[in-house]
Amino acid sequence: LAAPVLTIDGPSGSGKGTISRLVADALGWHLLDSGALYRAVGYAAGMAGLDLSDTEAVTRCAQITKIAFRDPKDGGETRVVVNGHDATDELRTETAGAAASAIAAIPGVRAALFERQRGFRKAPGLVADGRDMGTVIFPDAPHKVFLTASAAERARRRHKQLKEKGLNVTLASLLHEIEARDARDAARVVAPLKPAPDAVLIDTTGIPVGAVVARVLDLLRPA
Numbered sequence: 001l002a003a004p005v006l007t008i009d010g011p012s013g014s015g016k017g018t019i020s021r022l023v024a025d026a027l028g029w030h031l032l033d034s035g036a037l038y039r040a041v042g043y044a045a046g047m048a049g050l051d052l053s054d055t056e057a058v059t060r061c062a063q064i065t066k067i068a069f070r071d072p073k074d075g076g077e078t079r080v081v082v083n084g085h086d087a088t089d090e091l092r093t094e095t096a097g098a099a100a101s102a103i104a105a106i107p108g109v110r111a112a113l114f115e116r117q118r119g120f121r122k123a124p125g126l127v128a129d130g131r132d133m134g135t136v137i138f139p140d141a142p143h144k145v146f147l148t149a150s151a152a153e154r155a156r157r158r159h160k161q162l163k164e165k166g167l168n169v170t171l172a173s174l175l176h177e178i179e180a181r182d183a184r185d186a187a188r189v190v191a192p193l194k195p196a197p198d199a200v201l202i203d204t205t206g207i208p209v210g211a212v213v214a215r216v217l218d219l220l221r222p223a
C-alpha cells in the first residue's frame with residue numbers, strides 16, 4: 001500500500017512553505033519542497049552558462065543535475081546541495097524564483113523531475129509542497145489543499161521573509177515580480193498552477209499561521 005500524501009499547492013507567498021514544514025513536523029511525515037528542485041535546475045543551468053530558452057540544453061541539465069536535501073543536525077533550515085555545492089542562499093532570491101519559473105515551463109524539465117518527486121513518497125507519509133502536486137505528481141493523494149492569499153499579502157510575506165534573510169528588495173518590485181511569476185505559472189501549457197478538482201481551498205489572507213496549520217491537520221483527522 002502506498003504511503004499517504006498530503007499535497008499543498010498554491011502561488012508564491014500563499015504560505016505553502018511554512019505551512020508544509022509545520023504540518024510535516026506535526027505529523028512526523030517527510031517533506032517535499034518541489035519548488036527547490038525547479039530552483040536548483042534553474043541555478044545549475046545558470047552556472048553552466050545555458051540560455052534558459054534553450055529547451056534541449058536545459059532539459060539535459062535537469063536530467064543530470066544532482067540535487068540533495070540535508071537537514072543540519074542542529075535542527076536548522078534544510079540545506080539544498082546542487083552538484084555538490086550548498087546553494088541554499090542563492091536559491092531563495094527572487095532571481096532564482098524567476099529562473100525556476102522560466103525553466104519550469106519546459107515539458108522536458110518537468111518530465112525529468114517527475115520520478116524524482118514521486119520517490120519522496122515513503123512511510124509514514126509525505127507532505128508535498130508545490131504547484132502541481134495534487135494535479136500531476138500525486139493525483140491519487142488522499143488529502144489535497146490549495147492555499148491562496150491576496151497578491152498584496154503574498155508580496156508582504158515574501159518581503160518580510162527576504163528582509164529577515166538579509167536580502168534588500170522593495171515591496172513594490174516584489175509585488176510586480178510575484179504577479180508576473182504567478183501569471184506565467186498559471187498560463188503555461190504543462191502542469192499550470194490550478195487547484196485539483198478534489199482540493200480543499202484555504203484563503204490564508206489575514207489568518208495566523210497556527211490557525212491554518214490547525215485547519216489542515218483537521219482535514220486529516222478521520223471523521
Ligand code: C5P
Pocket residue numbers: 012034035036038039097100101102104105129130131132133181185
Ligand atoms: O515554490 P517556489 O517559489 O520555490 O517555486 C519556484 C518556481 O518553480 C515556481 O514559480 C514555479 O514556476 C516552479 N514550480 C513548478 N512546479 C512545482 C513547484 C515549483 O512549476 N511543483
